[in-house]
Amino acid sequence: MSKEFNHIRAWHELAKPAVENFNEKQKEVISELIPLIGELHQQGKDLTIPISPAMWEIIERLDTIEAAQLSQAIYMYGHWYPGKGPRIYPSQNGEMWKISNIMDQLLRKRLGFPKSRLEIHEGKFRVTFSNKNNWIWKEFALATEKNLEAFETCNLPFGQDSLEKNATILKKRINDIWDTDQFMDHKEGTNPDDDELKDIFSSILSSEFTVVKVTNVNYDPHIPVVGIKAMKHSTSGIIGGDAPCEQCGQRIDSHTSQKVIILKFKKEPEGEKPEFTEVQKELLKSIDELMKLHKLDGIAFTK
Ligand SMILES: [Zn+2]
Numbered sequence: 001m002s003k004e005f006n007h008i009r010a011w012h013e014l015a016k017p018a019v020e021n022f023n024e025k026q027k028e029v030i031s032e033l034i035p036l037i038g039e040l041h042q043q044g045k046d047l048t049i050p051i052s053p054a055m056w057e058i059i060e061r062l063d064t065i066e067a068a069q070l071s072q073a074i075y076m077y078g079h080w081y082p083g084k085g086p087r088i089y090p091s092q093n094g095e096m097w098k099i100s101n102i103m104d105q106l107l108r109k110r111l112g113f114p115k116s117r118l119e120i121h122e123g124k125f126r127v128t129f130s131n132k133n134n135w136i137w138k139e140f141a142l143a144t145e146k147n148l149e150a151f152e153t154c155n156l157p158f159g160q161d162s163l164e165k166n167a168t169i170l171k172k173r174i175n176d177i178w179d180t181d182q183f184m185d186h187k188e189g190t191n192p193d194d195d196e197l198k199d200i201f202s203s204i205l206s207s208e209f210t211v212v213k214v215t216n217v218n219y220d221p222h223i224p225v226v227g228i229k230a231m232k233h234s235t236s237g238i239i240g241g242d243a244p245c246e247q248c249g250q251r252i253d254s255h256t257s258q259k260v261i262i263l264k265f266k267k268e269p270e271g272e273k274p275e276f277t278e279v280q281k282e283l284l285k286s287i288d289e290l291m292k293l294h295k296l297d298g299i300a301f302t303k
Helices: 007-020 024-037 053-059 064-079 095-110 145-152 163-174 194-205 228-233 278-286 288-293
Strands: 003-005 118-121 124-130 135-142 184-186 209-220 256-265 298-301
Touching: 007 064, 024 053, 024 064, 024 095, 053 095, 064 095, 064 124, 064 135, 095 118, 124 145, 124 163, 135 145, 135 163, 145 163, 194 209, 194 256, 194 278, 194 288
Parallel strands: 256 298
Antiparallel strands: 003 184, 118 124, 124 135, 209 256
8 A cells, every 4th residue: 555644634634723613612611621531531341431410511511513523623633643733732641532532422412322323433423234244334424413314314224235335425415524535645655556646647637538547568478476486585574576476486577567558538539540639649748757757658548
């Protein structure tokens, strides 16, 4: 994997502004809770922070949506913190996740939990599926009355094979929890993989061409096969180019291939001898440097 979650960017772009933009009621609740929770620890089999009557009095001031937003944001504010830089709520004893844990308990109480198939964590609903071999779950919305109703009336199945897909549909339909996919960044010091190259070239060429894929072709003598021989060759656990191919015994790096971008015309050119339009020529010329940079050998067209 050459992509990884960029928690530093997510903290600065999502968590920090969300926490700084809490309303006055939310800010008050946090300020009043912090001195009360430092020494508290999770208890019981459901791993909750014990809530005293005084604490209930403080948190009951929030309505459900305020509590859910607070739980989501404060949890990530602590979890993604890059380790340096000023914070409005410095956390020494896990105060951020403790507040989130307390908010989740408030939400569970308000929304009549426990319920089958649903859980609340970090201010969000998770739909779950389990049988004796599997336990899967996916978040889909903030834990509010309105979203509970949306879940209960959605008529979507959430079985072993449908949970992921339908939770994603519901998540998009409701659209009120953070989209963290946008913080999957290219990892420094690694090269983009073929899928990432496909995205890079798509973003440039998409007006005229569909990038079908970026792939290796013309293997000589064949695709190198990494197997037992290569494993035995390696002393460090890292298989290098000097390890032998399972199929022919030659060094892996003596096997060659070319990497190409496979394109399709958006609109198939007409005529006996189709020619590129000027716009298409310019576009293809414009990726020349980028192809060299990523060591691509050529472009191929497919129907
Ligand atoms: Zn070979």
